[in-house]
Every structure is written in C-alpha cells, then in structure tokens.
Amino acid sequence: MRFTTIFVVALRALRRNSMRSILTALGIIIGVGAVITMVSIGNGAKSQIEAQVATLGQNIITVFPGSFSQGGMRSGFGGALTLTPEDAEAIAAEVADVDGVSAEITERSQILANGLNWNTTVKGESPDYPAIRNWPIAQGTMFSEQDVKSLGKVAVIGKTVADQLFPNEDPIGQTLRIRNLPFRVVGLLETKGFDMRGQDQDDVVLIPYTSHMRRVSRRTNINTILIQGSSPDKLDRVKMDVEDLLTQRRRGREPDFTVRTQEEIATMATATSSTMTLLLAAIAGVSLIVGGIGIMNIMLVSVTERTREIGIRLAIGAHGSDVLTQFLIEAILLSSLGGVMGVCLGIAASEIVSQTNGWPVLVSPSSVFIAVGFSAAVGVFFGFYPARKAARLDPIEALRFE
Amino acid sequence: MAPVVQIRELHKIYESGEVPVHAVRGVSLDIHKGEFVALMGASGSGKSTLMNMLGCLDRPTRGSYKLDGIDIEKLDRNELADLRNQKLGFVFQGFNLLARTTALENVELPMLYGRHRRLGMDVIRERAMHCLDIVGLAKRHDHFPNQLSGGQQQRVAIARALVNEPQVLLADEPTGNLDSKTSVEVMGVFQKLNDEGITIVMVTHELDIASYTKRNLILRDGVVVRDEAVQNRLIASHELLRIGEAETAAKLVNSPSA
Numbered sequence: 227m228r229f230t231t232i233f234v235v236a237l238r239a240l241r242r243n244s245m246r247s248i249l250t251a252l253g254i255i256i257g258v259g260a261v262i263t264m265v266s267i268g269n270g271a272k273s274q275i276e277a278q279v280a281t282l283g284q285n286i287i288t289v290f291p292g293s294f295s296q297g298g299m300r301s302g303f304g305g306a307l308t309l310t311p312e313d314a315e316a317i318a319a320e321v322a323d324v325d326g327v328s329a330e331i332t333e334r335s336q337i338l339a340n341g342l343n344w345n346t347t348v349k350g351e352s353p354d355y356p357a358i359r360n361w362p363i364a365q366g367t368m369f370s371e372q373d374v375k376s377l378g379k380v381a382v383i384g385k386t387v388a389d390q391l392f393p394n395e396d397p398i399g400q401t402l403r404i405r406n407l408p409f410r411v412v413g414l415l416e417t418k419g420f421d422m423r424g425q426d427q428d429d430v431v432l433i434p435y436t437s438h439m440r441r442v443s444r445r446t447n448i449n450t451i452l453i454q455g456s457s458p459d460k461l462d463r464v465k466m467d468v469e470d471l472l473t474q475r476r477r478g479r480e481p482d483f484t485v486r487t488q489e490e491i492a493t494m495a496t497a498t499s500s501t502m503t504l505l506l507a508a509i510a511g512v513s514l515i516v517g518g519i520g521i522m523n524i525m526l527v528s529v530t531e532r533t534r535e536i537g538i539r540l541a542i543g544a545h546g547s548d549v550l551t552q553f554l555i556e557a558i559l560l561s562s563l564g565g566v567m568g569v570c571l572g573i574a575a576s577e578i579v580s581q582t583n584g585w586p587v588l589v590s591p592s593s594v595f596i597a598v599g600f601s602a603a604v605g606v607f608f609g610f611y612p613a614r615k616a617a618r619l620d621p622i623e624a625l626r627f628e
Numbered sequence: 629m630a631p632v633v634q635i636r637e638l639h640k641i642y643e644s645g646e647v648p649v650h651a652v653r654g655v656s657l658d659i660h661k662g663e664f665v666a667l668m669g670a671s672g673s674g675k676s677t678l679m680n681m682l683g684c685l686d687r688p689t690r691g692s693y694k695l696d697g698i699d700i701e702k703l704d705r706n707e708l709a710d711l712r713n714q715k716l717g718f719v720f721q722g723f724n725l726l727a728r729t730t731a732l733e734n735v736e737l738p739m740l741y742g743r744h745r746r747l748g749m750d751v752i753r754e755r756a757m758h759c760l761d762i763v764g765l766a767k768r769h770d771h772f773p774n775q776l777s778g779g780q781q782q783r784v785a786i787a788r789a790l791v792n793e794p795q796v797l798l799a800d801e802p803t804g805n806l807d808s809k810t811s812v813e814v815m816g817v818f819q820k821l822n823d824e825g826i827t828i829v830m831v832t833h834e835l836d837i838a839s840y841t842k843r844n845l846i847l848r849d850g851v852v853v854r855d856e857a858v859q860n861r862l863i864a865s866h867e868l869l870r871i872g873e874a875e876t877a878a879k880l881v882n883s884p885s886a
C-alpha cells in the first residue's frame with residue numbers, strides 16, 4: 227500500500243470509533259500535558275533564580291566564613307565569623323585582576339529618623355560596593371575611603387528605607403539614628419527589587435564597615451567578602467588566588483572560609499528547583515507510560531474485534547506486513563495526535579498557572595519535541611504487540627471468527 | 629491449452645476437533661479457461677472446503693494444485709496472498725464486506741495490496757466505480773453495507789472480486805441469501821462476465837441456479853460423484869424478462885380488486 231493510503235485507512239479506522247479513540251488518546255494527552263506543564267514551571271523558576279543571581283552584579287566572587295570541606299559537612303558554613311577586614315584589604319592589595327573588594331557585615335537593627343522608626347538591614351560595606359553590585363546611586367554619593375578610615379557616621383539608604391523614614395522629603399543631608407548614633411544620609415540607592423529569597427533588597431542602610439564594626443555591632447569579624455573580578459575568563463584564576471592568599475594568611479590552620487563564584491552560587495540556588503523539576507517530570511512521565519498501556523489495551527481489543535476485517539484483508543491479498551503497518555500506524559497516529567493535543571494542553575495549563583499564581587513559566591521547545599517524540603515512541607512500543615498479533619492471523623481462521 | 633485449474637488427488641483433513649474430519653477425499657479436476665462450473669452437493673459434503681483450497685485460502689493436506697500452471701505447494705504466505713490478489717476473485721459465502729466502510733471503499737480494497745499498491749488514489753477510485761457500474765450499483769457507491777439490501781451487498785462483493793481483473797472468479801453460494809429474482813440478476817452478471825472470458829466456479833444448493841452454468845459437479849462426502857455438461861442452459865436475461873412479464877400480469881390481475 228502507498229504510504230498516503232495507509233494513513234487514510236488508519237484515519238478512517240480511528241474515525242469509525244472516534245469516541246474510543248479520543249478516550250484512548252486522553253491518557254497520552256494528560257501525560258504529555260503534565261510533562262510539558264511541569265517542565266515549563268521548573269524552567270520558569272530556574273530562569274527567575276538565574277535572573278536574580280545576575281542582579282548580584284557581574285563577575286562576583288564571594289568569600290563565606292566556614293568551610294564545606296571541614297569535617298565533611300557544612301558545619302562551619304555561615305556559622306562562626308572568621309573573616310577579618312584585614313583579609314579583605316589583603317585581597318584588594320595582592321590579588322591581580324580584581325576591580326573591587328567589599329568587606330561586608332550585616333545586622334538587622336532598629337533605626338530612627340523624624341520621629342519615625344523602622345526595622346531594617348544595616349550593612350557595613352566598602353565604597354566599592356555599589357560598583358560591585360552594579361547598583362548605582364540615584365541621588366547623592368557613596369561614602370568614601372576617607373569615611374572608612376575615619377569611621378565616618380555617614381549612610382547610603384535604599385528606596386524602601388527612604389520611603390519609610392523620609393516620606394515626601396529629600397533624604398539627602400537628613401540624619402537617621404542607628405543604635406542611637408546619628409548618621410548623615412549622603413546617598414540614595416536606585417530601586418533594585420526583590421532577591422531570590424523574596425527579600426526586598428531596597429530595605430537596606432549602607433554604612434562604612436569600620437563604623438559598623440566599631441560603633442554599631444561592635445564585632446571584630448565580618449560576614450562576607452565581595453570581590454569583583456575584571457573579566458569572566460579571569461574569574462577562576464582570581465578565585466584560586468583568593469583561596470591561596472587566605473590559606474597563606476591562615477598559616478597552616480584549617481581553612482575556615484569558602485570561595486564561590488557567582489556561577490557556582492547560581493548552580494547551588496537552582497539545584498533544588500532542577501531536582502524538583504526532574505522529579506515532577508518523572509511522575510508525569512509515568513502517566514505517559516500508563517497512557518501507552520491504555521493504547522495497547524485498546525489496540526488489542528481492536529484487533530480481536532476486527533479479526534474478520536483482518537481476515538478479509540489477508541484473503542484479498544494483504545501481506546502480514548501490510549496488516550502490521552496498518553495497526554502500527556493506527557497506534558502511532560493515536561499516540562502522536564494525543565501528543566500534539568497534550569502539548570497544546572500543556573502550554574495552555576502553563577499559561578493558566580502563570581496567570582493565576584504569577585509563577586514564571588517557560589515552555590522550552592526541546593521539551594515539546596521530546597514529549598511528542600516520546601509519545602510517538604510509546605505508540606510504536608505499545609502498538610507493536612497488538613499489530614504483530616493481527617499480522618500473524620491465518621486468513622481462513624480469521625474469516626471463520628465470529 | 630493447459631487448464632487454469634488443475635487438481636490431482638486433493639485431500640483435506642481437519643485435525644482441529646477431537647476426531648479428524650476428512651472433508652475432501654481425493655478430488656481430481658481440470659477446469660479450462662472460459663468454463664462456468666457449478667459445484668453442488670449436500671450440506672457438509674465439502675464444497676466450501678474445496679472452494680477455500682481452490683481460492684488458495686487454505687492449504688490441502690495432500691495432493692497437488694496448479695493454478696494457471698503455478699504449483700501452489702511451493703508458495704509461501706506472501707506469494708499466496710499475491711496470487712489471490714492477482715489471479716483470483718473470491719465471493720464469500722457470507723458477503724464479508726467491511727462494516728462501516730462504503731461500497732466504493734470496499735471495492736477499492738484489493739487494489740490497495742498486491743501489484744496495484746502503487747496506484748494513485750484517483751485511479752483506484754475510478755476503477756472501483758467502473759466495477760460498481762458493472763454490477764449496477766454505481767449510484768449507491770457511498771452507502772454503507774448496512775444501508776444496502778442482501779442482493780446489493782452480494783453485488784458489491786462481486787464488484788470487489790472483479791476489480792483486479794482475475795482469471796478465475798470463485799463464489800461460495802453467491803445466491804444463498806437472495807430471493808429468486810435477485811438470484812437471477814446475479815446469474816446475469818456472472819453470465820456476462822463469463823462471456824467476456826472469465827472462468828467461474830460457483831457453489832450452489834439450487835438446481836435451477838446451477839442450470840445457468842455450463843458444467844455441473846456434484847460432491848458427496850468429499851468425492852466428486854458426478855461431472856456433466858449442462859444440457860438446457862438458462863439465459864438470465866431471458867428469465868428476467870419472463871419474471872418481469874409475470875409480475876406485471878400479477879399486478880394487472882390484482883389491481884382492480886385492490
């Protein structure tokens with residue numbers, strides 16, 4: 227038979243039992259739809275996290291206190307503060323291809339101004355901070371190296387803090403109180419939005435890290451060191467140099483720090499969402515296989531039901547291979563049509579999810595092709611046994627079948 | 629000229645049941661091109677069994693069968709299928725049309741396989757229409773079998789058997805389910821085809837139907853017990869005229885009282 231004829235014959239057979247065909251395909255439709263939706267939601271989440279990691283700045287290397295390798299587990303990670311401002315100064319002075327370094331110390335604190343008060347994050351930073359984070363000053367200036375040296379009582383504030391403490395006022399030149407110490411506002415940061423943990427990045431007050439350590443938190447250690455490399459291809463070397471330098475400064479003590487590039491942070495941040503996506507897609511994939519079993523079931527019923535038809539075709543001159551192809555094409559058509567409809571359903575469902583929940587979704591073309599290809603493969607796999615059963619029938623026996 | 633059908637000492641034993649059934653017990657037969665044979669015999673005498681073997685649907689247990697000089701025994705499954713497709717037309721005892729498939733599509737079926745499989749759909753369609761026209765059903769081409777009368781279904785089955793221009797037409801009780809007038813109509817189609825040179829072998833129970841053929845074979849318990857030429861052959865077109873006159877006469881007689 228010609229290929230087009232085979233298709234026509236298969237389509238006729240499916241149309242003859244259109245309700246049954248639709249119900250059979252439904253298994254595949256739901257399976258493919260579920261896979262597409264899950265992968266789209268996962269991809270959306272991943273791309274959002276990546277976008278947020280990108281807002282950290284460019285070519286960023288972060289030094290955290292504590293070590294991953296220490297004692298096997300992440301015992302010290304983020305725990306005891308072991309980094310010192312001298313570590314940051316040494317990196318700035320000795321490591322090549324570094325554009326900026328900021329010693330960072332963070333604390334939540336109650337601040338006052340104008341008789342209003344607000345609980346916010348007070349960060350001690352170096353003057354390089356806005357450049358490193360790619361976070362321009364909207365108004366005023368960043369505090370200077372001089373302010374760091376002199377433990378200056380100056381502050382740069384985020385938009386949220388400005389809105390809370392100085393509504394309808396120009397914040398520049400105003401005074402705010404941190405732990406009852408007056409700080410003069412010299413700059414206002416541009417709006418940055420939320421970070422990947424969903425926290426408002428604009429709810430922040432930046433002061434010189436020296437002032438933070440001596441006047442506000444009275445601590446001798448800093449939380450993190452932010453480093454900006456000069457270019458992406460030098461980042462790995464800068465990272466190694468930083469590790470070497472800090473190890474050297476520890477003089478044989480166990481390394482109590484971890485250096486991470488931005489890319490590594492992004493990978494860590496998306497790792498859970500990737501695992502989740504994979505898991506959900508796998509569950510959805512199971513429903514595809516269940517759909518395939520449904521197809522096999524219906525094809526087996528169909529072969530039995532149409533034994534006479536098969537007998538007639540064989541008696542009239544069809545080869546076993548003709549009958550095999552006919553039933554196989556029917557199964558593949560059923561599963562592929564289900565696949566295509568499933569893709570439509572998946573895209574629609576993803577759209578609805580993003581509209582109603584505000585989650586970002588990203589329908590990737592590869593997941594569409596894989597899903598349709600897989601559903602066709604399901605048709606071949608589960609259609610083959612019934613088709614072969616049909617092809618092996620004896621014409622005279624099949625004609626006698628009641 | 630060599631016979632189209634040549635069988636020698638043909639046997640068929642069904643082993644499927646508890647006791648083997650010896651349905652055909654040594655039939656030898658020559659059928660030449662252009663013959664029109666009626667195969668008769670009591671129920672269970674082995675007519676269908678013999679026809680299935682002639683039609684290459686079933687293999688004989690013993691004996692040889694040469695169709696148009698080709699030894700059937702040596703052919704595999706697919707070669708047999710091609711032979712059925714090209715040289716034989718089979719009209720089954722129950723019509724065996726595909727359900728929920730139009731008359732035209734049923735007639736197209738044999739052209740979808742065998743040597744015609746490469747034909748375009750329009751050529752296939754045209755040839756199927758032509759064959760439906762021969763049996764007088766061109767107007768009903770888009771009807772499904774369940775929308776056709778028994779006689780019309782039988783004629784679709786005949787059109788399907790003709791569509792690949794077979795050398796031999798085999799028909800197992802083609803008039804078994806038909807009233808006498810429709811039976812004569814079918815015989816008319818057969819006689820026309822036979823006049824055009826197609827060899828026909830037909831199973832029937834009815835003696836009067838057998839007298840439309842040229843040669844009668846009688847089977848009893850799987851053996852041919854009589855083989856004779858038909859003496860007073862009936863011509864279907866004449867008989868139809870006669871039936872038509874009888875009907876009008878009946879109407880004329882009946883109408884005043886109605």
Ligand SMILES: Nc1ncnc2c1ncn2[C@@H]1O[C@H](COP(=O)(O)OP(=O)(O)OP(=O)(O)O)[C@@H](O)[C@H]1O
Pocket residue numbers: 642643644645649650651669670671672673674675676677678
């Ligand atoms: N598939 C089969 N398995 C076993 N026995 C069979 C089978 N087909 C036919 N027979 C037996 O073979 C014998 C001949 O059967 P066949 O069908 O050839 O008779 P027939 O002459 O066509 O009868 P009818 O006029 O009723 O159609 C019968 O005794 C029947 O029971």
Ligand SMILES: [Mg+2]
Pocket residue numbers: 675676677721800
């Ligand atoms: Mg019979």
